[in-house]
Amino acid sequence: MMYIQTRRREMKSPFSSLWSNSFLFFSLHFPLNLNCQTKWKRKEPNHLEDLNSGASSSSTPLHGGHYKGGDKQQKGNDFEVLLSTPQYNPLEVEKEKPTHLEDSIHGASSSSASPHSGDFGRRTKKSKEKGYEVFMSFRGSDTRKGFVDYLYTSFVDAGVHVYRDAEIRVGAKINLDLFSVISQTKISIVIISENFASSIWCLKELAHILECRRSKGQLVLPIYYKVKPSQLKHLTRQFRNAIHAHKRKMGEMVVNNWIEALREVTSVKGWESEEFGHEGKLVREVVDEVMIKLNGTKRIMSLIDNNEVGTKKPKAKACEVFLSFRGEDTREGFTSYLYTILVDAGIHVFMEDDELRVGEQIGSKLFGSIMQSKIAIPIILEDYASSQWCLRELVLMLDCMKNEGQKVFPVFYKVEVPHVRNSGGRYKVAFDKWKKKLGEKVVEEWKEALREVCSLRGWQSEKDENGYEGALVKTIVEEVRSELYGTSQLIKELMGIDERVEQITSWIDVKFNDTRIVGIWGNIGVGKTTLARVLYNKLSIHFKHLSFVANIRETSLHKGIECLQRQLIDDKLRSPNDVSIDKISVIKSQFMNKKVLVLLDDIDAITDFNALIGDISWVKAGSIVIVTTRNKKFIDEAKVDHKYEVNKLTLNESLILFSRHAFQKDYPIKGYEILSHSIVSITAGLPLALKVIGSCLYEQSRGVWNNISKKLMEVPHQQVQEMLRICYEELDDMEQQFFLDIACFLIGSSKQSPTYMWDACGFFPRNGIEVLSRMSLIEIDEDDKLRMHDQLRDLGQKIVHLENPKEPQERSRLWKYEEAAYVLDSNKGTCKIEALRFDEYGYKRSYKGEQFKELAHLRYLQVCGGNFIGDFQNLLPQLRWLQWERCPSNFEAANFHPKKLVVLNLSWSEISEDWGGWDPLKMATQLKVLNLTGCLSLRSTPDLSAFESLEILILEECENLEMIHHSIMLIKSLISLNVNGCRRLEELPIRIGRMEQLRELLINDTAIREIPISKGDLMKLEILCASWCPQLAQLPESIGSLKLLTQLDLSHSEIDKLPESMDSLESLTQLDLSYSYVEELPHSMGSLELLTQLDLSHSGIRKFPESMGSLVSLIQLDLSYLGIEELPEPIGSLKKLETLNAFNCALLAHIHSSIGNLTSSSLLNLRKCHKLAKLPNSIDSLVSLQRLLLRGCLLLKEIPDSIGKLVSLIELDLKSTSIVELPQSIEKLQNLRILDIRGTHITELPGAMLTPRIFKH
Secondary structure (H helix, E strand, O other): OEEEEOOHHHOOOOOHHHOOOOOOEOEEOOOOOOOOOOOEOOOOOOOOOOOOOOOOOOOOOOEOOEOOOOOOOEEOOEEOOOOOOOOOOOOOOOOOOOOOHHHHHHOOOOOOOOOOOOOOOOEOOOOOOOOOOEEEEEOHHHHOOOHHHHHHHHHHHOOOOEEOOOOOOOOOOOOHHHHHHHHHOOEEEEEEOOOHHHOHHHHHHHHHHHHHHHHHOOEEEEEEOOOOHHHHHOOOHHHHHHHHHHHHHHOHHHHHHHHHHHHHHOOOOOEEHHHHOOHHHHHHHHHHHHHHHHHOOOOOOOOOOOOOOOOOOOOOOOOOEEEEOOHHHHOOOHHHHHHHHHHHOOOOEEEOOHHHOOOOOOOHHHHHHHHHOOEEEEEEOOOHHHOHHHHHHHHHHHHHHHHHOOEEOOEEOOOOHHHHHOOOOHHHHHHHHHHHHHOHHHHHHHHHHHHHHHOOOOEEOOOHHHHOHHHHHHHHHHHHHHHHHOOOHHHHHOOOHHHHHHHHHHHHOOOOOOOEEEEEEOOOOOOHHHHHHHHHHHHHOOOOEEEEEOOHHHHHHHHOHHHHHHHHHHHHHOOOOOOOOOHHHHHHHHHOOOOEEEEEOOOOOHHHHHHHOOOHHHOOOOOEEEEEEOOHHHHHHOOOOEEEEOOOOOHHHHHHHHHHHHOOOOOOOOOOHHHHHHHHHHHOOOHHHHHHHHHHHOOOOHHHHHHHHHHHHOOOOOOHHHHHHHHHOOOOHHHHHHHHHHHHHHOOOEOHHHHHHHHHOOOOHHHHHHHHHHOOOOEEOOOOEEEOOHHHHHHHHHHHHOOOOOOHHHOOEEOOHHHHHHHHHOOOOOOOOOEEEOOHHHOOOEEEHHHHOOOOOOOEEEEEOOEEEOEOOOOOOOOOEEEEEOOOOOOOOEOOOOOOOOEEEOOOOOOOOOOOOHHHHOOOOOOOEEEOOOOOOOOEOOOOOOOOOOOEEEOOOOOOOOEOOHHHHHOOOOOEEEOOOOOOOOOOOOOHHHOOOOOEEEOOOOOOOOOOOOOOOOOOOOEEEOOOOOOOOOOOHHHHHOOOOOEEEOOOOOOOOOOHHHHHOOOOOEEEOOOOOOOOOOHHHHHOOOOOEEEOOOOOOOOOOHHHHHOOOOOEEEOOOOOOOEEOHHHHHOOOOOEEEOOOOOOOOEEOHHHHHOOOOOEEEOOOOOOOOOOOHHHHHOOOOOEEEOOOOOOOOOOOHHHHHOOOOOEEEOOOOOOOOOOHHHHHOOOOOEEEOOOOOOOOOOHHHHOOOOEEO
16 A cells, blocks of 8 residues: 655646545555565475465465465476565465476486475576576586585575576586576586586586677686686696596597687686685675676665564674684685675674684683674584684583573584594594693593583584585574574564555554544454554554553453553653552643554453543544454444454464464475364464464474374364463473463563572573473563463463362462452461462551461562561571562561572662661572662662672662662672662762673663773673763773673763774674764774664764774664764765664755665665755665655755665655656656655656556545
């Protein structure tokens, strides 16, 4: 759907009589795909053999993430270019018998050993006219599975239609069809290796290639792979011997022609692999050169998924992946290519240089890179053990895996796993040497590390992907991306989401002067919240005032509507004020005459709706309220403007969604089709059930599949909870306990805090959390908080309730106030109770010691207000978590000594540093988390010396805190210190720099004047946030010593100059200088090669250093409200930049043509750049650009004629510019949805934009 805003009185159109409003949206139906060549993965054994051969032959664009047409078309041996993804209909599974070009040439079998055979790699359908673009000639035995496969795979990924024979040739006859293929290609790449001349096939191909060069002007690009051109030209030994052997068989005349061909090719410009060293770089250069030759410019393939609306790209971190390898063995080949493809995938990789390996200990840079990486990939080969560095790194990786949750994915490169595991062969020789030099203890540790790594999931280069290394690298990169970023949950959960969102937005966007209520309703588990969340995210960019209120039905039931009203107020005020007056009046006063977007999720009572929103006439026109509900009656009572019923998924959609979770593909793998169909038919199109059951079955044995399928068949139709319970029962006991704890108490809690409790109870929380997340039973949001679908929450609470429906004291967990109060007040507590919660309803109650007498196994206790009274001698011996929010200033309990406490939350309490509870709590020497948020009576922190194991100290919003007690320096284990919002705090402890374990220091909105660190201090610090610090005027020069710092926030500060030592922050990924007084960036900034986000908006910066172009990893750059006069040439070097925001740069008059190099950019915001009169023509190279915003560029009179090349453009905002005419090429923007030309001088549109074929009114 495309919307054009225009002025009725000036528009010349045959449809002008249809317009009745001053502004109107034209609805232009364009295809939903983003006009990029979608590449279909090659046909692999056991996985893609079941592609449906009876699909529709019409080519239809992608919709909603599943395939709706566009299957392959064949005519003889000529394959067509794939312009849209081929349809896979998983409900009609048939075996396909493809016709292969190789079969006719070589007589090869249709099932080749090569993963690329038959379909020539990833299936890309070629038009009859286009044919193959590139032909690759090479000596198979030399390079087929290594360099050639790297190059071939890269060509395919770049969208080049490349021919590479799939079989090792036998015999000397070349079918004329192969000569025909060579003749039709535009470019031939000849890879000349040591044994090239020994192949009659290669020589015949070369002779024909050079004949095509002479007669047809075909481009020939030779690559000399580990040989020199001079060796070929002068026929040195290996080439001369091969030629002499051919003379005896083929005759002198034929061979002389080949000799001339060999000499002729040396006169053609090409590449020598040994000059590059790293083959990954060579492959990249060859592909780039071919792109230029084919298209006149680099063809950038931007694979944009139309579903990714309103989702955030995962934030890149420094050193996400650490590559460990023995340099001299694989650096130039396999490792180089793996590194290159990982980097091209946007992954930050550390590949160590041998120079860093000095002495016998791992240096700080290597140590830090291994420690902070999320994934380590040791590349293990025959001589791996001969490097003590490799072995030391392996031990450290495995240690990080056990203690830090790092993933280790080994690659066994040309070596057998049993050989490594048993330390045989060269491993034995190496270990004998190390034993003499370093001793038996060290060697045994290394051997154990090798045995352990052999038990991990990884890859074997000679077995996986049939030995084809290019394909193996792609598999590894896909696995790494999946592990790092996952797939957008919003997209996984709903099929066809684009159509649904677009239908709803078409109701909303018809006029801007209405306030709308949109009601989304449907049965449980059909995806209402997911759809609403995507819609909310998509619309949110148009609103300044927003609020997302989740789980209203549940929260209202247990915490009361006031809790939700407080959230709605907090979202607007951005502060945790507890407004005690009539909440609805406060809500109205805060939103009065403001354009707001509100999402009320899972609401079913009109009384709750009225208490939150009520009559919406008091909000500004253009506001939108979205509600989701199971209750159709509520939809009528709330008088919603638009009703949308979310129906269940079709069988086809269901199978795709299920397969995404069960197989990580859009279809079942071979052998699991029938089982998958059976399970999908039982789940009745419910996304939640499909997602959870699919995740539960991922990588499980057939026996588990059969067992779960059998159990599902016994579940009554559409009983979602019973389906989900089957997956719950697949968890082990420990994982079930985690699930129940989260369902009953911990939704919304930080992921880290519960792990302390579970760890103290003898569980293994990291593994358990990972399992629950992988099985889709929980989610972890962007703020690292635990989330759970309401159906899964209800399931967990039901399981606990059924432990004893009639006697709450016989259950393990009590979270409802009335049941918990009943048990305590009647002294019926039992040792079965492990967790209790008393919410706001118990604010004034007292908790007596004798009431806890029988609660010997209580490990979690949450109370709000109230007080503990009486004697607690020997009570609560197993308590690990005490959450006592709003506790009073007086402490009345005697002998209150929870010695095993690890989490203590006293948020929003009236306690001071002299509170009587501190002394008895000092016995909690195992305490890990102390949360004192909002304790307004604190002037100083208490003496913390007893809490020697403390790791997290939260003092946020302690507005009267003036001092941190010096005892904090005795806590050697502290990882995080949060003093955000402590507005009276002027200084940090003078020796804070000696806190060796500190990783996070948050001092936002404080009166702190300096950060007292010296060189060598805080070596593990990763996050430093110091925004809104009005007294902080400078950073210490020693900040450069923070080698592991990844995030630095200096926004809204008084800092006016950055220290030159900034260049040493080699791990920095995020830097925020917005609203600061910084006027100049140091030249050394260019050294921040890992920086991905840079916010300079509203700062004093007026120009950029030349070195800015060296920020090669930058993804987001915000220059809003700067006094800059140009976007200089270095900006064009930021090849990974996705978002460039120059909003309201009122002096900006010139944009350098280098901006055309930003081929990854999806957003260019130049709104209100009043002096900008012209856009550079190079803007047409921004092939990934989706939004071009030029509103308010008053001097802008035209846009480049070539704008039609912006094939991905969705929104073009020209409002309030001086543009008179749109170029004709705008008709080519097939993905354009929004064109705003209000306030311009445009009087007519190009004719094709108003043809009846695409016009709707």
